Amino acid sequence: MKVSDVMSHGCLTCQADDTLHDATRKMVMRRCGSLPVVDDANKLIGIVTIRDTMLPLYPNFGEYIHDAKTGRDFEDMEENYKRVMCMKIRDVMTPDPMTVASDTPVLKAASFMGLKNLRRIPVVDDGELVGMISIGDINRGMFIQNG
Template identity: 40%
Template sequence: MLVKDVMTDPVKTVKADTSLQEVTSLMCLKRYSGLPVVDDNQKLVGFIAERDVLRYLFPSIKDIMANMEAIDFEAMENDYKKVLPLQASDLMIKGVITLSPDVPILKAVSIMARNNFRRIPVAEGEKLVGMLSLGDIHRAIFMKNFTG
């Protein structure tokens, strides 16, 4: 099986200028753990994941090194509001690793495992054409082997 046989298409995307309030609403209410960021031509320009948003709230290395015991992690949860005025472009990862639709799915798993990804964008050149998750692959292999 190839990536194109099991990938999700169409894909929910956001633009670089999408507010983080909208991005986090999609993540929390629609249960997206990450969203591709595209331009008007569906060119993939970045990816924003829940961990990118939450990482923004982490204390700095300098603060941790100075006195970890003094950091009030509970109070830092209230800093979440400072994320909302930002845009996707402020926190997205650029230079995203993608897969071609013609990659065998077990090769895709090896690439995902090596990069510690649970999902990965699928692109033809720079154009986003789908998303592939470990769940997509697992489901496809299960269906092939146990449902005939």
């Protein structure tokens, strides 16, 4: 079985100039945990996860320790939210993510995902994004479609 047999086609994408707000909204509305980042020619240039878009909102460890003693100013956090949500995807995305080709064996893709602790991988043929494959896609393909 090949990746092309189980992958998701026509996946939702974003671009490097999109804001964190726009990309996060897409992920929340479509209930997906990541988006491939493409250029105008649909060439994959990165990937962004919901975690990537949310981490800038939270204090780092040093700030957390300091705030645990003095108390957190939630009004400042709201102001920070407005600033962070205007940031660009290019500032938080992972550039040049691991990919697989559509003719890659499914078990090989699953092995890559296991080794790198990934839940989904972009599928790229000839430099162009053609879809995504997830753990769920692999499980459906192996245990439901093939019985």
